[in-house]
Amino acid sequence: MVVQRRGAAISIAGLCKEYVSGQGRVRALDSIDLRVKPGEFLCIVGPSGCGKSTLLRILAGLDHQTAGSIAVEAGGWRVQNAMVFQESGLFPWMSVETNVRFGLMTRGVPETEANERVEAALRLVGLTRFRRHYPHQLSGGMRQRSAIARAFVTDPAMLLMDEPFAALDAQNRVILQAELVRIWEQTGKTVLYVTHSIEEALLLGDRCVVMTAQPGRIKQIIDVPFPHPRDLIALSAAADFGRLKIDIWKVLEEEVTRARQEMEA
Amino acid sequence: MNGISAKWRDRLLYMVSPIVFLLVWQLLLMAGFGDRRFIPAPSDIALRFWRLTINGELALHTGVTLLRVFGGFFIGAIPAVACGLLMAMFKPVRLVVDPLIAALFPIPKIALMPLLLLAFGFGDASKIALVAIAVFFPVCVNTYVGAANIDKIYWDVAKNYGASQTVMFTRVVFFGALPTIFAGLRIALAVSFIVLVAAEFVATKSGIGYLIWNSWELLQVDVMFVGIVTIGILGLITSALFQEIERKVIPWKAE
Numbered sequence: 169m170v171v172q173r174r175g176a177a178i179s180i181a182g183l184c185k186e187y188v189s190g191q192g193r194v195r196a197l198d199s200i201d202l203r204v205k206p207g208e209f210l211c212i213v214g215p216s217g218c219g220k221s222t223l224l225r226i227l228a229g230l231d232h233q234t235a236g237s238i239a240v241e242a243g244g245w246r247v248q249n250a251m252v253f254q255e256s257g258l259f260p261w262m263s264v265e266t267n268v269r270f271g272l273m274t275r276g277v278p279e280t281e282a283n284e285r286v287e288a289a290l291r292l293v294g295l296t297r298f299r300r301h302y303p304h305q306l307s308g309g310m311r312q313r314s315a316i317a318r319a320f321v322t323d324p325a326m327l328l329m330d331e332p333f334a335a336l337d338a339q340n341r342v343i344l345q346a347e348l349v350r351i352w353e354q355t356g357k358t359v360l361y362v363t364h365s366i367e368e369a370l371l372l373g374d375r376c377v378v379m380t381a382q383p384g385r386i387k388q389i390i391d392v393p394f395p396h397p398r399d400l401i402a403l404s405a406a407a408d409f410g411r412l413k414i415d416i417w418k419v420l421e422e423e424v425t426r427a428r429q430e431m432e433a
Numbered sequence: 434m435n436g437i438s439a440k441w442r443d444r445l446l447y448m449v450s451p452i453v454f455l456l457v458w459q460l461l462l463m464a465g466f467g468d469r470r471f472i473p474a475p476s477d478i479a480l481r482f483w484r485l486t487i488n489g490e491l492a493l494h495t496g497v498t499l500l501r502v503f504g505g506f507f508i509g510a511i512p513a514v515a516c517g518l519l520m521a522m523f524k525p526v527r528l529v530v531d532p533l534i535a536a537l538f539p540i541p542k543i544a545l546m547p548l549l550l551l552a553f554g555f556g557d558a559s560k561i562a563l564v565a566i567a568v569f570f571p572v573c574v575n576t577y578v579g580a581a582n583i584d585k586i587y588w589d590v591a592k593n594y595g596a597s598q599t600v601m602f603t604r605v606v607f608f609g610a611l612p613t614i615f616a617g618l619r620i621a622l623a624v625s626f627i628v629l630v631a632a633e634f635v636a637t638k639s640g641i642g643y644l645i646w647n648s649w650e651l652l653q654v655d656v657m658f659v660g661i662v663t664i665g666i667l668g669l670i671t672s673a674l675f676q677e678i679e680r681k682v683i684p685w686k687a688e
Contacts, residue, residue: 261608
């Protein structure tokens with residue numbers, strides 16, 4: 169399948185985010201400069217509390233930066249972004265189908281078109297048989313599949329994913345990672361994927377941004393040289409995959425240690 | 434098979450305590466504790482109940498009481514839900530309405546009866562208005578609490594996926610609050626019977642409350658008990674009905 173168009177181009181310049189908390193101001197993000205190419209799969213790794221989720225939330229329009237700018241170029245895309253949350257965030261009172269349809273309903277997509285797109289999205293994630301189920305009747309993996317379908321159905325220029333598979337068991341995670349990569353390869357969307365797993369970042373991403381602990385800064389950006397389409401299982405066993413993983417771990421280790429020392433101090 | 438029998442076992446368990454209560458009551462009176470002229474046995478009440486049913490008197494009073502309860506219930510509950518949702522969604526609404534609710538909620542609603550008689554007369558309207566007012570507060574407060582405590586992620590999802598205020602209101606906040614709204618409605622239903630029977634003591638010539646008070650004045654203690662029992666039965670039936678409705682309306686609520 170040839171990808172017809174490429175997702176959003178994002179340029180972030182001097183982005184800062186401060187919170188006012190009990191004792192004073194906490195700097196969550198500090199002068200983030202980042203350019204994301206159209207159609208790129210960019211992974212962001214960092215220790216807990218490095219502000220990686222905050223960065224996604226700002227991009228999703230759920231939070232505002234204290235300083236700095238974000239420019240998103242998404243010409244030709246009707247929907248700029250869609251977010252997949254860590255805990256699926258499916259509405260418990262809607263069936264899978266109604267959940268998937270949500271982003272189309274809010275935007276007034278005509279009935280017949282919406283039906284087709286929902287159908288396609290459910291097929292994409294293999295949930296056509298479960299369309300009438302409610303979220304509490306589904307396994308964790310199926311819930312995240314529904315959440316992914318809900319995001320893809322809106323056809324967003326960029327997909328913002330906040331540790332979407334963190335709560336899944338190992339087998340389900342591998343399956344869903346492979347599905348995500350397959351879907352992404354077909355659609356050419358820009359993906360920003362937050363994770364705390366180096367392995368996941370290397371399996372999925374074109375580039376990997378390593379962030380520092382509080383305040384969140386970009387420590388290093390690493391190119392992931394593996395070509396697409398990827399066979400995730402074979403890739404995870406490859407020698408250069410292991411080497412890259414160790415390289416990134418060394419970068420990250422300092423940060424994790426520093427974050428822990430600060431927490432204990 | 435197993436599922437069905439478990440369901441019936443639950444229903445039977447639901448009936449154990451009232452049956453045991455009646456049985457003890459009957460046996461105590463038959464054993465000579467208490468004067469049956471003043472404290473009739475369940476069998477005496479049942480007999481009177483049967484007679485009043487046959488001659489249609491009980492049905493008449495029950496009908497009137499139910500009309501007032503449900504009329505007032507719906508008239509009070511619908512705006513209460515809307516008000517609670519608006520309070521949760523818009524801070525200015527909450528700031529304006531909150532002190533009013535705080536001041537009016539604790540007023541015993543029966544104290545408003547003379548005022549309502551002035552406004553609506555001695556007919557059904559004044560009783561319906563009283564029930565509506567009594568229902569409004571618990572439903573409004575429960576709706577607000579339910580809507581305000583919706584998991585933040587649902588607001589985030591709705592916003593990120595382009596929900597307008599209307600969609601937020603009708604598809605997210607309302608349904609998110611629905612389990613708590615139902616808890617409020619159940620309280621409100623009990624409250625409606627409480628205030629209505631009290632109101633019927635004084636300001637009417639029909640209804641279960643009238644039946645109770647009138648038979649007390651005539652010292653027909655068994656009729657009085659029929660009234661009391663009828664209220665209890667109505668409460669039981671409506672409450673069970675409510676649970677069934679809740680099960681249908683909130684299918685996502687885990688069993």
